Amino acid sequence: MEHYTMNLTLKVWRQKNKKDNGHFETYSVSGISSEMSFLEMFDVLNERLVVEGKEPIAFDHDCREGICGMCSMYINGRPHGPWEGTTTCQLHMRAFKDGDTIVVEPWRANAFPVVKDLVVDRSAFDRIIQAGGFISVNTGNAVDANAIPIEKDKADTAFAAAACIGCGACVAACKNSSALLFVSAKVSHLALLPQGDPERKARVVDMIAQMDKEGFGSCTSTGACEAVCPKEISITNIARLNAEYARAGLTTDK
Amino acid sequence: MKWSELFTSSVGKKFVMGLTGVFLIGFLVVHVGINACIWAMDDGQMFNRAAHFMGATVVIRILEVGLFAGIFLHFIQGLMLEFQNRKKRAIGYQIPMANRGSKWYSRSMGLLGTIILIFLIIHWKQFWIPSRFTELPDVTYDNGNPAPVHDLFGLMKETFSHGWVVIVYVIACISLAYHLLHGFQSAFRSLGVYNSRYLVLINGVGIGFSIIVPLAFAMMPVSMYFNWV
Known part of the structure; x- marks a missing residue:
């Protein structure tokens, strides 16, 4: 041009x-x-x-x-x-x-208060990650990269979810100020991989509990989040999170 | 994790909406099927007998209690979600996002649901209360079963002879169609269906269901108003 x-x-x-x-x-x-x-x-x-x-x-x-x-x-x-x-x-x-x-x-949501002009406080996302968006398995020495077999499709889907940069556009776009696209991307990315499997139940339960505490709204599947996501995270991750949450809720020990 | 959390957290509330939603979709299938008997062209005999069966069978009467519980749970939870979610953004945008990214009906489930509930109150007053509690004239058919049945068909013909009633019913059916267009697939997503092969199927069936079922319901008062049956 x-x-x-x-x-x-x-x-x-x-x-x-x-x-x-x-x-x-x-x-x-x-x-x-x-x-x-x-x-x-x-x-x-x-x-x-x-x-x-x-x-x-x-x-x-x-x-x-x-x-x-x-x-x-x-x-x-x-x-x-x-x-x-x-x-x-x-x-x-x-x-x-x-x-x-x-x-x-600026992004508008009670969970993202404006700090100054166009700057908002997105530390709520950090606290959601701290609640469970990680793997705490002791890895010991670095293992061979190909030691754990992972299906190519799953690896690709996990990678696509991991592309989330946590910018908060999903919250800004959602009529309910829901953070579920962000949380579902983080949950999916780990749930799809064998390394994330041991803690998958506690992870989804704790992250959702923290998300609710931070004051985000509930998802009503309008799809606005997916439409504005700069990393084009799929809304299907939200459905996967729902399944993870139901499974955790029905089968958890405690 | 407490059991209650499974239904009261933000994701748990989706389960409640999804479960009751799917249950109500199931009810719509039964309702539209029985009502379609008005088109049997036998002056309402098949329809009156089907309606009598629904009212006189104990299993269905028990299910009816569950149905009302489902409707109220779906409505109360839905309305509470609507109000709670609106409060999550105290200061709105100068330029709303509107239809860039989502469909108007997916953002208007609370409004569409409220229209449907108002319609339901009118509908119960017109048909459900007379057939269950107050007296309706009986008719007797002489082929095999001599027991008299309520003449619900006659009540329908009388009710739908008024133009305004037909218009109210058609508006309610349009609201139902848009409510289902979002609700059908959304309910299954809320219940955790994420496999794309099922999602494709659910989307397709959902669109078909959202058009066919409300259209069939809307055609009932219209056919009676124009004396097609």
Whole structure:
């Protein structure tokens, strides 16, 4: 596609801290290249704000190559913006045209309180992982990579679930602010592999208990999570989690 | 893990909705099957006898108690979920996501379910209470079984001679169709069906069921209003 530059109007959510009520502020940005990433466009705006002696807009970012899960902007009514299977940092300005107005909001969910501007606190996800999203089997010496046979299909499905970067777009998109796509990706990734099998019952029970404690809503299978997931995690993982949970609930010892 | 957690955690509530949902789907099959007897073109004889069998058989009367328990559990749990879930996002978005990613009816199960419940109250008042508790005129058929049966067919013909009743029933059937379009496949997913070979089957059967069953129900008042039976 031909390179072009554009002038845009940005409506951005500004909020000083957790207690502030927050409001939208409108900015005009000019000379934005179609080759820039969405975050680079924000860098340009922030540099200007600094020069003008104003507070730059706070937003989360880290790797800027779509794998860390830090960027988290709700752009024009969609988490991570208009492109499918893309994080905010990988969204490029060629998705927009000259004269567009872009509305940027933070993830909205009680479990993800706004820290500042577009930055939200997603530590609830960390606590869910701490509740059981790991393997605590003593592995001893490193074993040969091929010592444990794993069916190719299962390995692929586990890998696809493991691709979840924990960005929270699923929560942001869900009408119930449910975190079930995230939790199901983590549960599926381990339940499908022999290494995850010994703790599979306790894992799903503990992770769901922590998820409920954090104040996420219940899943009603609308599919909005799957549609916005930058890693295209399948909603089938949620059905698999339901089966894991039922099995654990019916067959657990305690 | 306590037993209660299996039904009260966020995933447990899905089990309750899914189990009662599948049970109610099963009931719809029986209901639509019996009602289809009105099209036997025998002036309601087959239908009245089938309805009499349903009312006079002890096993079915016991199942009826379970049916009401299922309906109320499904409705109360569903409504509670709707209100609890809405509270999980205190500050909403300036630009809602709307239909980008999900279908309107999958997000409107609470509304569709409420329309269905309001319809059910009207429906019980019109048919279930008269046939169970208050007197209905009897008819006797002389081929084999001389015992008189309630003339439910006559009550249907009378009730559906009013245009507004037919319209209410058709609206309820449309709500039911959309409720099922999401609910049928969602119920099985909630119960943990994840194998893609079954999901493909359930999706297909679900779409067919959601169209055929409500359409058959809607055609009953329509056929009576236009005197096709």
